[in-house]
Amino acid sequence: MSINITLPDGSVKSYESPVKPLQVAQDISPRLADASILAEVDGVAVDLDHEIVQDCSLMLHTFKTEQGKEVYWHSTSHLMAQAVKQLFPSVKVTIGPAIEQGFYYDFDRDTPFTDEELAQIEERMVFLSKQNLVYQRKELSKAEAVEIFKNMGEDYKLEILAEIPDTDVISTYQQGDFIDLCRGPHLLDTGKIKAIKLLKTSGAYWRGDEKNKMLHRIYGISFPSKKELEEYLEFLRQAALRDHRKLGKDLDLFSINDEVGPGLVLWHPNGAMIRHLIESYWKEEHLKHGYKLVYTPHVGRASLWETSGHLGFYKENMYSAMDVEGQDYYIKPMNCPFHMAIYNSNLRSYRELPLRLGELGTVYRYERSGVLHGLMRVRGFTQDDAHIICTPEQLDSEVEKLIVFALDMLKHFGFKEFLIYLSTQPDASVGDPKDWEVATESLRRSLEKLGLAYDVDKGGGAFYGPKIDIKIKDAIGRAWQCTTIQFDFNEPTRFNMTYIGSDNVQHRPYMIHRAILGSVERFFATLLEYHGGNLPLWLAPVQLMILPITEAQLDYARKIEEQLQMRGFRCEVDTRNEKIGYKVRDAELKKIPYMCIVGKKEEENGTVTLREHTVGDLGSMSLEAALEKLGLKS
Template sequence: MASDAKAAAKEVQVEPFPLSTLRHSVSHLMASAVAKLYPNVKFGFGPSIEHGFYYDLEIPEHSLEEKDLRRIEKEMRKIAKRSPELVRTSLSRDEARAQLAAQDQTYKVEAVDLIPKDEEITFYTHGDWSDLCEGPHLDRLDRDYHFKLLSVAGAYWRGDEKRPMLQRIYGTAFWTQEALDAHLAWLEEVKLRDHRRIGTDQDLFSVHPEAGAGFVFWHPRLGVVRHEIEKFWWEEHEARGYKPVYSPHVSRETLFAVSGHLENYGEMMYPAMDLEEQPYRVKPMNCPGHSLIYKDRGRSYRELPMRWAELGTVYRYEKSGVVHGMLRVRGFTQDDSHIFCTPDQLAGEIAGVLDLVKLMLTTFGFDYTAYLATRPVEKSIGEDAIWKAATAALGEGAKLAGIPLELDDGGGAFYGPKIDFKVKDAIGREWQNSTVQCDFNLPERFDLEYTDSDGQKKRPIMIHRAVLGSLERFVGGLIEHFAGRFPFWLAPEQIAVIPIREEHADYARSLAAKLEAEHFRVDCMDDPSHMNKRIKQAQERQVPYMLVVGEREEADGTCAVRRRGTRDQAVVPFERVLEVVRDLRSRRSLEVPALDT
């Protein structure tokens, strides 16, 4: 009884400090260990982050490797025992700068200058090591917790590629060994799902130094996946009254001055190209082009709402340090749409967009959370009254669509508030995805009008929306969500037909022809290699179904069906296979079920 009570008490025990405080403190412990092991280290920033912590360091004449992390961990444990107490002190700005300058901590001197004038300047010290930091931290470093250093990477000081490259050590910490072990297992799963590794293994996409960082080349197998997604996308848009439009990739710079992008988004735009003594820019967004199409002639209230859609490729200058596979790129295709409507139509149009978002995300198997992002403190345009009206319309539309909203205060675009969707993948990670943005400002900037029923000229309201976001980021996320095992309707090859021996190849080819006649993606693997080798190749390519055929199957009109990831085979009439795969495709099912008679 006593032991049960003790176990129950441990179960509900509240940790003395938040996990973020523990991780921040361990980042300081790690930095002090690096200072002991390597001379003349200069320190950058060392915050806690979502799954752990990092510290940026300049270590003269030494480039850290993964093997060095174990040595640093050992020193961390020694320091935690020898100098456990963390002491907070406060200094004036001049005192702090002088102390850090005397230690030749140039990055920390710069950090002092970043602290607002009215904020206290504090240091945390354990043993003989002290760090400029606002905290909070643990009171002692010898508390019961568990940590591990994970990796080393490069990081520009303050994220600026024109500043020095520092060495960044990543780590994590938990209050229990069980939690740490679970997290390390999760990290292994993240590695296995890395879309860059899967992209190489399955011949899906590539990036090339010759083209520059951040530009993705889709290979035929992933091109098939994209094509299926685009077909689905257009099917649903056309059913909802959207019309296709197309806008140029390059326009005069003055277009983006009118739209406000040059002023508010200029650091993300590619430099101007001088053509015939006029500066031109590649487009960072599609909305200015769609505004020009609307403005090309007079519009009547009878035409509204107008729903226009474009799978438009845009270009944004992402710093090289943040470019990452398909997930953070410099050129990408946005599933962009703009709706022009009257104030009375606004909430209903937003609700219609949100219904489409729900359909698309659930079709791909995603759970999601929707956030209402309000006016940013910096870099926004338009009057407060307009922002309030737009924000209220988004809330009303979400209510009509039955979608609860969480608040993202200050997270809106520079031209208007928005609803952002974050999806949760198969291993619990959140991805930024769909967005719906209400804009009263671009119609004003482009002087867009319609003639109302009373004969008066009025401004339309513009809704910006992307259901999938960018196709590159969405498909890269899908690869990781499915771990490269696409559902049947999306799979690059849906079915592999594998004859046991060469004399069964004609029957295999006849089955493949019947499947191809119904537009299934089929690979008839009738080369002379051993059957088991061909099965292995199909498994490695994550083909959902393998139809193995021999003498008995040919005589009976059947096939031995093997699902990917299994060794089990069921002998099934070929007509039954057709029946099942037709159904999976028509429903866009996420399942790859076993086939039986």
């Protein structure tokens, strides 16, 4: 009898007796064996010492793959739990999964972990990793597992066990004196974990439910080499430099003021200029794409919000009512009811559809104080909102056009990587199941037709319709949701929206609620972080700073300024009585894309010397030549 193992490249290795993935790796190359973390046998993740007894396909994962990292970090979280239990025996362990970047483990104890304790734990982890403790898998019955964790007094593990069917086989992993309930797989031994860093602590509710006890969470990360850890820590430092809150302060773009109120943004002149440029571009593009721009009020009567349903399903996000001559008015958390009202202001014909109503609409939502975050999460923000009202026949082409429009617009701002999600019907939802089917399929068809890769978020749609979300990938890998394309089966019915078809009969239109940038605030923040504050020329609030060498060139500098302004460039003259090096440094720190240096030589020759931000001197040239250079970049 021989066992044939098919490798990912299609080649087959044969063995005469049962074999472990580690041995197969060893036979391919010792380096692979050393780097391997787990194996996938016929698509099932297993430990490297799992015995293969029959023909199968085999794939080995190293730290390079997602699964490899996940297992590596998961094993490290066990190591951390072991260290914590050794140092603080009275602490109870709960759960400790791998996350996107690293891992965490939640512990139950009275006080949070201090920085000193963190260092202590880290030290113990390093000590334990050097012991090369083997992660031993054991399979047992539920009753046996309950017995073990009961003796250990690990109540949380018992709670998890209680939810597992009695007949299931339970697995535990033990390294040294530490045993944990775990499905696995895991690393072979703790020695594989070479570089460890515990990053931060925080509170976390047991099972993520705020009614439960607050546990103490420790976040950490680990790598197979010190070098990789160093690189990661450097990456974190770079991320901090790109934080839009820091850039916003450094570049004087916006502020949030205590007295004005948390989550309410003040746009300073430079930030406002960038926003103006974004919005102008947005409006132009929407007009080109057949949208009609509208403006709507910031408040509306209670009855409007009753009709729309917001007072029913969105009330906890709305500010309390204000009294106007005995009537309740609410500040708007969304723009849609107003757009619906515009639609309903006339009897509509199918000839008018699709009707695309767009607005940069400022909305106010109550956000719990703990969730506010710079411009990413605020209480007053402007959505680049639009509602597309169309006939069922127009649905596909509208969705398709919309996706293309959204991606084109995001690309224009420099973004290159996108994550696309299709969210389907949740358990609790309104609308005809047939409509859900039609709408979801329309979304899916469009994505497929455009050849876009997407993930399905099953049951992740809004209660009123399925949606497509596009998230932008940051230069440092973080994803931020911008575009959302949502079907709405709720409001057309609630507002009794209709159109007269060619058959002279009233029909209910389809309605798509969409935002491409999402909110101007969040988009602005993402844009800033993505470019690290070095905005492309067309978005720079000041595109060019004119720097006279001495005060003698002030007049010449002003003349250059005038000519540049005439040509539509945003420029300023640094008139301060400072040396050129000082002014250059200042313009560099302000991340102004270009500098125009004018001294005696330039004035005599009627030229300018151009300098590009972060690049340096571009040499002397005529103003025309300089303009041409700038024109090409804009």
